[in-house]
Amino acid sequence: MQYFRNIVYWNKLNSNNQKKILLRPILKTNYSIKNTVQKIIEDVKNKGDKALKKYSLLLDKYQDDTFQVLQENISRSSSDISRELKEAIVTAKNNITCFHEAQKPLKIDIETQIGVRCQQIHLPLNSIGIYIPSGIAPLFSTVLMLAIPAQIAGCKKIILCSPPPISKEVLYAAYICGIKKIFQIGGAQAIAALAFGTETIPKVDKIFGPGNTYVTEAKLQVSSIFNGPAIDMLAGPSELLVIADHFANPDFIAADLLSQAEHGISSQVILLTPSEDLAQRVIISINEQLKKLTRLSEILIALKHSTIIITEDLLQCAKISNIYAPEHLIIQTKSPRKILDYIFNASSIFLGSWSPESAGDYASGTNHVLPTYGKSLTNSALGLADFQKRVLVQELTSQGLINLSNTLEILSSAEKLEGHKNAVKVRIDFLKEKYNG
Ligand SMILES: NC(=O)c1ccc[n+]([C@@H]2O[C@H](COP(=O)([O-])OP(=O)(O)OC[C@H]3O[C@@H](n4cnc5c(N)ncnc54)[C@H](O)[C@@H]3O)[C@@H](O)[C@H]2O)c1
Numbered sequence: 108m109q110y111f112r113n114i115v116y117w118n119k120l121n122s123n124n125q126k127k128i129l130l131r132p133i134l135k136t137n138y139s140i141k142n143t144v145q146k147i148i149e150d151v152k153n154k155g156d157k158a159l160k161k162y163s164l165l166l167d168k169y170q171d172d173t174f175q176v177l178q179e180n181i182s183r184s185s186s187d188i189s190r191e192l193k194e195a196i197v198t199a200k201n202n203i204t205c206f207h208e209a210q211k212p213l214k215i216d217i218e219t220q221i222g223v224r225c226q227q228i229h230l231p232l233n234s235i236g237i238y239i240p241s242g243i244a245p246l247f248s249t250v251l252m253l254a255i256p257a258q259i260a261g262c263k264k265i266i267l268c269s270p271p272p273i274s275k276e277v278l279y280a281a282y283i284c285g286i287k288k289i290f291q292i293g294g295a296q297a298i299a300a301l302a303f304g305t306e307t308i309p310k311v312d313k314i315f316g317p318g319n320t321y322v323t324e325a326k327l328q329v330s331s332i333f334n335g336p337a338i339d340m341l342a343g344p345s346e347l348l349v350i351a352d353h354f355a356n357p358d359f360i361a362a363d364l365l366s367q368a369e370h371g372i373s374s375q376v377i378l379l380t381p382s383e384d385l386a387q388r389v390i391i392s393i394n395e396q397l398k399k400l401t402r403l404s405e406i407l408i409a410l411k412h413s414t415i416i417i418t419e420d421l422l423q424c425a426k427i428s429n430i431y432a433p434e435h436l437i438i439q440t441k442s443p444r445k446i447l448d449y450i451f452n453a454s455s456i457f458l459g460s461w462s463p464e465s466a467g468d469y470a471s472g473t474n475h476v477l478p479t480y481g482k483s484l485t486n487s488a489l490g491l492a493d494f495q496k497r498v499l500v501q502e503l504t505s506q507g508l509i510n511l512s513n514t515l516e517i518l519s520s521a522e523k524l525e526g527h528k529n530a531v532k533v534r535i536d537f538l539k540e541k542y543n544g
């Protein structure tokens with residue numbers, strides 16, 4: 108049976124249909140999600156834990172009086188995990204640590220002119236919330252992606268929330284990353300709890316982590332409220348765009364597309380290729396490979412809003428990819444680095460036949476928390492910098508101030524800000540009096 112056969116020719120589409128084909132599925136249905144999330148946020152803000160209990164039962168079929176995981180259960184998770192899995196988690200942790208340690212910013216400490224010292228230092232965010240998705244499957248790899256940079260940055264208060272019942276793998280990943288405050292609560296209600304605080308869940312300054320449409324919409328809403336928390340980004344349902352030429356292996360491409368389609372019904376995968384022959388072989392391979400996968404029902408829905416697009420040439424592939432601005436971009440062409448020169452909007456890029464997205468999802472070392480919905484246009488993959496603040500420091504010597512005073516007085520006068528000019532003048536007058544008078 109041919110489950111998937113969506114194929115279009117870019118140049119035969121009018122501009123309206125070109126836009127439609129690149130529309131994220133979720134942006135077509137988002138109105139009711141907005142309202143649902145707004146109601147959940149209001150409820151949690153006003154009723155705290157009582158509302159959390161209500162939504163946990165309603166949406167996650169979970170009934171418990173406490174949300175916090177006991178410390179002994181966190182440490183006990185270690186004995187529930189196989190040695191093989193522990194080793195794999197440690198390998199992933201080492202690579203992620205290596206890549207994020209390397210992101211430590213250079214310290215800037217310079218004299219812009221004699222006696223005028225300027226510094227840029229980096230301070231950790233004080234309190235952060237990390238959301239670990241777990242609706243369809245507990246994404247314990249996300250614990251590593253969030254907790255490792257948070258620890259390297261030096262964040263002191265880290266609160267982890269994940270839907271109930273929290274998995275032993277999530278607990279173990281949190282345990283080896285030194286996370287102690289863990290709450291079993293998911294969805295928009297978890298985001299609202301982190302944003303406003305409840306009787307049991309502390310309020311945080313910034314909320315991190317990916318999630319489904321409800322989670323992402325909740326992050327958007329709480330961060331838009333005056334005095335609401337900051338958020339890392341809109342890291343919604345997974346997206347993958349592949350650019351390939353006729354040298355590419357159709358089975359590899361099919362497998363990559365299916366790997367992200369399995370994330371859920373709102374995922375979207377797209378193949379751009381100038382080769383009709385490759386497109387046909389990818390379709391055959393998708394229809395073969397998907398039969399062997401377990402999440403068939405999610406995959407089939409995700410594939411409904413996924414397409415293969417035949418282009419004129421590889422340059423047109425790059426242009427379309429830049430318009431779509433994918434979360435993940437795989438380039439499987441004879442010379443992928445040549446195409447890379449034409450890519451301007453993508454969050455995480457995988458080059459060549461031997462770089463499946465799964466490598467970045469788990470263990471190459473790069474972060475898998477990435478902007479979706481086309482936000483790669485201006486936003487970046489999660490990194491160490493997101494857990495820190497840049498703080499500027501300046502120190503002038505008396506001679507430094509004398510050297511800069513004329514400039515400061517002219518500029519402040521021109522802006523008609525006499526108070527600014529005066530703050531320089533009183534000092535200069537003081538120095539004149541001390542040394543001349
Ligand atoms: N962009 C990224 O960086 C990135 C990284 C990892 C995962 N992801 C994405 O994260 C998502 C994880 O989604 P998930 O569903 O598995 O887990 P999730 O934890 O994000 O969502 C589960 C929660 O959604 C809430 N929910 C479910 N149905 C609801 C409804 N009808 N009304 C209100 N709330 C509802 C429930 O409270 C549940 O706890 C996937 O879409 C995946 O692609 C993205």
Ligand SMILES: N[C@H](CO)Cc1c[nH]c[nH+]1
Nearest residue numbers: 246248249345346468475
């Ligand atoms: N592909 C997801 C980001 O869109 C990350 C992930 C976690 N586990 C497996 N995959």
Ligand SMILES: [Zn+2]
Nearest residue numbers: 345366367468
């Ligand atoms: Zn994935």
